Amino acid sequence: MAADRVRDIWGTRTAYASGESWPERVDTHLVNGVAEADVERWVQSACLLCSNGCGVDVAVAGNQMVGMRGRAVDRINKGRLGPKGLFGWQGQLRDRLTRPLVRRNGELVEASWDEAMGLVVDRSRALLEQKGPLSHGFYTSGQLMLEEYYTLAVIGKAGIGTPHMDGNTRLCTATAAASLKESFGTDGQPGSYADLDTCDAMFHYGHNVAETQTVMWARMLDRLEGADPPQHVTVDPRRTKVAERSAVHLAVRPGTNQAVMNGLVRELIQHDWIDHEFVDAHTVGFEELARVVDEYTPERVSEVCRVEARDVRAAAEIFGTSQRVVSTVLQGFYQSHQATAASVAVNNMHLLRGMLGRPGAGILQMNGQPTAQNNRETGVDGDLSGFRNWQNEEHVRELAELWDVDPIVIPHWSPPTHAMQLFRYAEQGSVGFLWIAGTNPAVSLPELSRIRRILGSDKVFVVVNDGYLSETALLADVVLPSALWAEKTGTFTNVDRTVHLSEQAVEPPGESRSDLDIWVDYARRMGFTDRSGRPIPRWDSPEAAFDGWRECSRGRPCDYSGMSYEKLRGGSGIQWPCTDEAPDGTERIYTDHVFNTFDDYCETYGHDLLTGAAVTATGHAATRFDGRARLKAAPWTSPPENPGDDYPLTLSTGRTAYQFHTRTKTGRAPELNEAAPDAWVEISTDDAEALGIAEGDLVRVESVRGSIEVAARVSRIRAGTVFVPFHYGDGDGGGRRRAANELTITAWDPVSKQPAFKNGAVRLTRLAGGDGPAPAPDTTASARVTTAEG
Amino acid sequence: MHLATYIGLLEQGERTLGSSFRQVAHGHAEEADVFHTCLNLAAQCDAHVEALAPAIERYGEHKDAEPERLHAEGLSETRSGGIGLLRDLHDLYLLASYLDMAWTLVGQAAKGARDTEMIQIVDSCDHETTGQLAWLKTRLKAAAPQALLVAD
Numbered sequence: 030m031a032a033d034r035v036r037d038i039w040g041t042r043t044a045y046a047s048g049e050s051w052p053e054r055v056d057t058h059l060v061n062g063v064a065e066a067d068v069e070r071w072v073q074s075a076c077l078l079c080s081n082g083c084g085v086d087v088a089v090a091g092n093q094m095v096g097m098r099g100r101a102v103d104r105i106n107k108g109r110l111g112p113k114g115l116f117g118w119q120g121q122l123r124d125r126l127t128r129p130l131v132r133r134n135g136e137l138v139e140a141s142w143d144e145a146m147g148l149v150v151d152r153s154r155a156l157l158e159q160k161g162p163l164s165h166g167f168y169t170s171g172q173l174m175l176e177e178y179y180t181l182a183v184i185g186k187a188g189i190g191t192p193h194m195d196g197n198t199r200l201c202t203a204t205a206a207a208s209l210k211e212s213f214g215t216d217g218q219p220g221s222y223a224d225l226d227t228c229d230a231m232f233h234y235g236h237n238v239a240e241t242q243t244v245m246w247a248r249m250l251d252r253l254e255g256a257d258p259p260q261h262v263t264v265d266p267r268r269t270k271v272a273e274r275s276a277v278h279l280a281v282r283p284g285t286n287q288a289v290m291n292g293l294v295r296e297l298i299q300h301d302w303i304d305h306e307f308v309d310a311h312t313v314g315f316e317e318l319a320r321v322v323d324e325y326t327p328e329r330v331s332e333v334c335r336v337e338a339r340d341v342r343a344a345a346e347i348f349g350t351s352q353r354v355v356s357t358v359l360q361g362f363y364q365s366h367q368a369t370a371a372s373v374a375v376n377n378m379h380l381l382r383g384m385l386g387r388p389g390a391g392i393l394q395m396n397g398q399p400t401a402q403n404n405r406e407t408g409v410d411g412d413l414s415g416f417r418n419w420q421n422e423e424h425v426r427e428l429a430e431l432w433d434v435d436p437i438v439i440p441h442w443s444p445p446t447h448a449m450q451l452f453r454y455a456e457q458g459s460v461g462f463l464w465i466a467g468t469n470p471a472v473s474l475p476e477l478s479r480i481r482r483i484l485g486s487d488k489v490f491v492v493v494n495d496g497y498l499s500e501t502a503l504l505a506d507v508v509l510p511s512a513l514w515a516e517k518t519g520t521f522t523n524v525d526r527t528v529h530l531s532e533q534a535v536e537p538p539g540e541s542r543s544d545l546d547i548w549v550d551y552a553r554r555m556g557f558t559d560r561s562g563r564p565i566p567r568w569d570s571p572e573a574a575f576d577g578w579r580e581c582s583r584g585r586p587c588d589y590s591g592m593s594y595e596k597l598r599g600g601s602g603i604q605w606p607c608t609d610e611a612p613d614g615t616e617r618i619y620t621d622h623v624f625n626t627f628d629d630y631c632e633t634y635g636h637d638l639l640t641g642a643a644v645t646a647t648g649h650a651a652t653r654f655d656g657r658a659r660l661k662a663a664p665w666t667s668p669p670e671n672p673g674d675d676y677p678l679t680l681s682t683g684r685t686a687y688q689f690h691t692r693t694k695t696g697r698a699p700e701l702n703e704a705a706p707d708a709w710v711e712i713s714t715d716d717a718e719a720l721g722i723a724e725g726d727l728v729r730v731e732s733v734r735g736s737i738e739v740a741a742r743v744s745r746i747r748a749g750t751v752f753v754p755f756h757y758g759d760g761d762g763g764g765r766r767r768a769a770n771e772l773t774i775t776a777w778d779p780v781s782k783q784p785a786f787k788n789g790a791v792r793l794t795r796l797a798g799g800d801g802p803a804p805a806p807d808t809t810a811s812a813r814v815t816t817a818e819g
Numbered sequence: 820m821h822l823a824t825y826i827g828l829l830e831q832g833e834r835t836l837g838s839s840f841r842q843v844a845h846g847h848a849e850e851a852d853v854f855h856t857c858l859n860l861a862a863q864c865d866a867h868v869e870a871l872a873p874a875i876e877r878y879g880e881h882k883d884a885e886p887e888r889l890h891a892e893g894l895s896e897t898r899s900g901g902i903g904l905l906r907d908l909h910d911l912y913l914l915a916s917y918l919d920m921a922w923t924l925v926g927q928a929a930k931g932a933r934d935t936e937m938i939q940i941v942d943s944c945d946h947e948t949t950g951q952l953a954w955l956k957t958r959l960k961a962a963a964p965q966a967l968l969v970a971d
């Protein structure tokens with residue numbers, strides 16, 4: 030039966046009580062005219078449209094994808110799929126690139142692979158000769174396969190030797206990684222989805238889970254409908270579905286997360302809701318933390334964040350008196366100016382109460398994109414492969430041995446370059462060769478007019494791998510058509526360390542090739558070799574790349590050594606670490622409360638949360654963390670841009686349940702496009718009234734950096750803040766500017782370097798009346814006031 | 820007593836460093852992190868000047884001729900490009916280390932004088948100055964290879 034996940038996003042309830050296992054509910058969608066009996070085979074995979082990673086089987090008939098079905102055996106979704114999972118894949122059937130394109134006399138024209146790769150290699154070689162490896166930059170994605178990332182990591186770090194590699198994971202998940210590294214010594218998710226089944230409270234920090242991971246929210250709704258439901262607390266400036274179901278909703282002013290967190294931590298300390306034994310045995314830094322948060326009384330928090338002091342007290346009490354709390358954190362925290370500090374504060378809350386490493390008590394520092402986790406693990410995102418520490422010579426030596434190159438080839442003199450800096454180098458012309466794969470920075474990066482200028486300039490040769498002629502591809506010098514999900518085999522890992530195998534179900538269109546094939550071809554043409562004269566990389570197939578990765582990960586927190594394609598076939602996804610000792614994977618890490626802060630094991634020695642200054646090896650050794658978690662503190666600071674007379678409103682940007690990233694796929698899926706066809710701006714009733722704006726009116730939203738024209742949605746967002754979804758590019762907007770990132774500021778968190786999209790001052794002007802309501806969904810946080818109330 | 824001389828030097832030095840941070844912030848506004856961080860650090864310098872007020876009240880602040888050559892020059896203009904950024908941050912580093920040592924010396928005197936209030940002031944300000952140095956060093960190290968090897 031086809032599930033209607035458009036109107037009914039979360040589906041029918043299958044309530045369950047605390048401690049029970051989440052019941053199965055299988056969602057299926059087959060395209061019109063196809064019956065179950067027509068399906069020739071079901072091919073195992075996992076959904077690639079958010080970080081949840083729901084297990085799916087892809088229905089194939091006549092060598093075409095014809096439908097999708099959730100995998101009942103999978104631990105993540107137990108058969109369920111959300112709107113994107115059921116319908117989004119259809120976007121892959123339209124408007125695909127089928128041949129390489131090269132720029133000739135200013136125009137992109139079709140070319141053969143040989144010709145296109147020849148151009149890429151010529152330019153790459155010439156620049157390497159003239160300017161060396163620092164002239165090369167790679168900007169990848171959160172949507173490629175683990176095998177592709179690892180292959181590129183080896184080419185970039187061992188073949189070329191450039192530190193300039195990052196992914197758009199910088200925009201979505203960099204802070205998750207950074208906050209885990211600061212608190213626990215290495216990346217690695219402490220919690221597990223199973224914790225959702227037994228917790229007695231859930232805290233959501235800037236995480237609109239109802240829309241960003243709809244199936245995860247279905248699990249939470251099922252708990253809410255069952256016996257012993259947990260209490261929810263939400264920190265979010267919008268009245269999301271999650272906020273509606275929460276006992277306490279702290280609708281903080283954007284840019285004040287750190288103040289509210291300091292207030293919550295202070296309340297725990299004031300009421301002595303502290304597990305002193307745990308804190309003494311397993312943490313360092315309590316006194317400093319207590320000192321820093323001391324001034325954040327509920328009244329002070331109320332003043333800074335514009336929330337009620339009693340709500341701060343109530344939220345803290347729930348945290349302080351519950352036995353098993355799960356916290357989830359996402360972009361509301363990650364895309365703000367003190368991103369790492371505020372996310373670390375969430376870790377602090379759990380450490381103060383000893384609430385991690387046991388069932389029901391967990392931290393889920395979420396990821397945005399489906400394969401962001403693998404970008405982090407393999408080290409194409411500004412880390413060293415396998416959560417290794419670039420400041421640790423021994424870690425570098427391990428990689429050098431594995432890759433059989435001189436350690437000096439592997440860039441490790443400073444942290445690998447982050448995306449915003451990479452684009453800055455391209456702007457200045459010192460990076461002259463920029464390879465972008467599977468992402469669309471001309472829509473997703475802040476301050477788009479600047480990004481378009483950089484990509485369009487002759488200072489930098491831009492190569493783009495993509496399945497579509499995206500806004501970014503249009504500015505490239507060479508465009509290489511990529512095979513997408515289900516058109517190639519590989520693995521990827523979700524938020525709670527669950528690894529899924531995604532098998533090739535169909536042939537890619539035309540001459541498209543997987544990113545892995547493209548990069549191996551590049552490496553072979555460049556002739557990269559190791560010390561023994563073997564080619565870099567040593568493999569040319571996904572499974573061999575996976576085996577290479579297993580070796581690289583061995584002994585590190587993200588240990589895949591006990592996994593294989595064979596093992597991943599058939600059943601549920603498997604959680605890393607998976608080793609000879611733990612052949613079925615590991616539900617929870619840190620169960621012994623020994624953390625990864627040993628000098629010789631940690632991924633980073635840590636940073637100053639205010640400036641990002643790196644702690645030195647000697648500084649770290651002197652503190653003797655030795656397995657104890659780091660409690661780190663920072664005062665709240667004012668955001669980089671504040672509303673004022675000219676631009677009186679604060680801008681926040683984000684997602685809707687029906688679209689993914691820049692809509693290259695979901696915008697081409699009819700059901701999803703219809704559900705959320707165009708951009709909008711959400712505004713509160715108070716602000717709408719003051720500006721004479723009514724539902725559906727066409728308005729101009731302006732910041733100092735640019736402007737867009739979109740329809741107004743009068744919603745239950747907090748007064749003084751407006752919200753624009755970031756999915757909609759200008760390319761298919763009919764000539765009208767509508768991309769949220771025309772408005773956003775170039776600024777980033779000092780530690781995670783994640784851009785502060787949720788900050789920026791704007792003004793709104795009514796341009797004309799609309800013909801009906803704004804094109805914003807009424808089923809979600811963007812609901813019209815009238816619908817939501819009535 | 821020469822403590823007043825050093826307090827005067829600190830006060831003047833923090834003012835100079837604060838305005839130099841602002842100078843670099845605006846001169847390199849295209850480096851978004853440099854812009855925002857330098858403005859934050861300039862605000863720290865302002866706070867240090869304020870924090871010194873009780874000390875000045877107690878010990879005075881001498882500005883005699885002798886220690887003049889100890890005054891660090893501030894940055895009056897910024898250079899441009901990657902190498903310019905490197906040079907300007909390097910200048911800030913010199914200024915900040917000069918102040919770091921001045922705080923240490925005043926702190927030693929405060930201990931000798933058993934002035935607990937002064938010891939506290941010095942501790943918290945010097946802690947931030949050390950943080951400023953750490954950031955400058957981190958940023959300089961990251962910028963150096965690109966600026967020295969590849970930039971035009």
Ligand code: SF4
Nearest residue numbers: 076079082083111114
């Ligand atoms: S929750 Fe995420 S992974 Fe699951 S079906 Fe929806 S988009 Fe796909």
